[in-house]
Amino acid sequence: MSLTVGHVARLAGITVRTLHHYDEIGLLTPGERTHAGYRRYTDDDLIRLQQILLYRELGFPLDEIAVILDDPATDELTQLRRQHELLVRKTERLREVITAVERAIEARTRGIALTPAERLELFGAFTPEDHDAEVERRWGGSAAYEQSRRRVASYTRADWLELRAEAEAISRGLAAACEAGLPPDGEHAMDLAERHRGHISRWFYTCTFEIHRGLGELYVSDPRFTATYETLAPGLAAFLRSAIVANACRSGA
């Protein structure tokens, strides 16, 4: 039940030449040859080929793949586990690139230009440490959330009306500033951002500058929030985020 080069090549989606090459460099030597010299690949060869192709897809050079596969200390299951981990890491890296592109698109559609250097950094460099920070920011705020729930539960209708009026005033101010083309890091926008922060602190939970910045990120990254702001004025979500950042910087945070 052994297969010829052509069969294997079609099965694996590679060329015959590639199999020849792997044979030449000793990476994958077919288990048998016919008396006429034809290569015949056994089941074990196919397994090895699959491993090779996976590591290749992951970017390993062929000689390293040979070392990895010929390590007598690791069996097939270990290989699979290692491959799995590498694959997962690769998807994570890809996700980073995707979000970078998404940000670039968002920035573009809303007319905010990143500096070219910023974009290169976004894409090229690795920033492993900001990842943890982001997760923290995202799920670490559960205390604030609890606080918020408790307070909100006791609000009367009058409270809601007051809250609503205040929120609307701030939103209107922001929308107006945004549509007027004011800079998000200008005095006025920063003041509005600070009012926004105060509003949250007063009505919901203690909103530190850090939490506030997290909210800003959320407004542009989570479409449900983005939509809320974009319906008030196009580009408002990003405008608000920038204003929040500028305001936090101004306060030395």
Next chain:
Amino acid sequence: MSLTVGHVARLAGITVRTLHHYDEIGLLTPGERTHAGYRRYTDDDLIRLQQILLYRELGFPLDEIAVILDDPATDELTQLRRQHELLVRKTERLREVITAVERAIEARTRGIALTPAERLELFGAFTPEDHDAEVERRWGGSAAYEQSRRRVASYTRADWLELRAEAEAISRGLAAACEAGLPPDGEHAMDLAERHRGHISRWFYTCTFEIHRGLGELYVSDPRFTATYETLAPGLAAFLRSAIVANACRSGA
């Protein structure tokens, strides 16, 4: 404000030689040279470089990248969209490979052996139809969010305006029904809830009745959402939740 080769190389995480190479083959010619012959890269050059690196990461040969980037019919935004789509496809492919490896691991740990040919097919060939269903089941929770991000990333300003108009119409209808004292489980309210669900499905992600009910809960439990609705009409958050529940029941879900 132009940069030298060394600076650019460090920024982008590539070597000087690579930049020389790109200059040689005409893929990226620095905007200026000093009188001594030093390359000086402008902001535009950096933007182009970022695009180049993205396409390179996606596996395009350099000459094709040149063709893509020099196509006068496509602007930067179009490029970004195309890159985005390619990246998404690549992650999808990667995910397939991961599940294939996972299956191989499962089979191994349970002592069931796939035939080598099966494994090669799993890895190499395409199996599109079982893909969707299984991925759904597996990553179901975040799938909606992913979908949403993907779609939102490609929205134009006009899209946002349309979305906004639609959302406002629904909100106004809900607020009016609420203030008029209509029952949230009445025909009218249920119809509005259904329009709400359709709105989300159309613009963000496929919103099943179950997901919709989850959103309803969110609107009354998360103050950030509650506030949004309460500002439209007092009691609206709870009204909407009830309407959503009633609508889901009506549909037999």
Next chain:
DNA sequence: GTTGCGCCTCACCCGGCGTGAGGCTTCAGA
């Protein structure tokens, strides 16, 4: 003014195949 670093242009080299050339095997069909 010289020291050190960064830049320049050749020019050769390497990995991972693609792409013939020239010749043998295999197998289906006439």
Next chain:
DNA sequence: TCTGAAGCCTCACGCCGGGTGAGGCGCAAC
């Protein structure tokens, strides 16, 4: 039984995307 088309074999050269010097100039600082 013969024949032609695939498919296989072994050289052997070529291409892409750079790596890696060699040999020399430019420039800023001490």
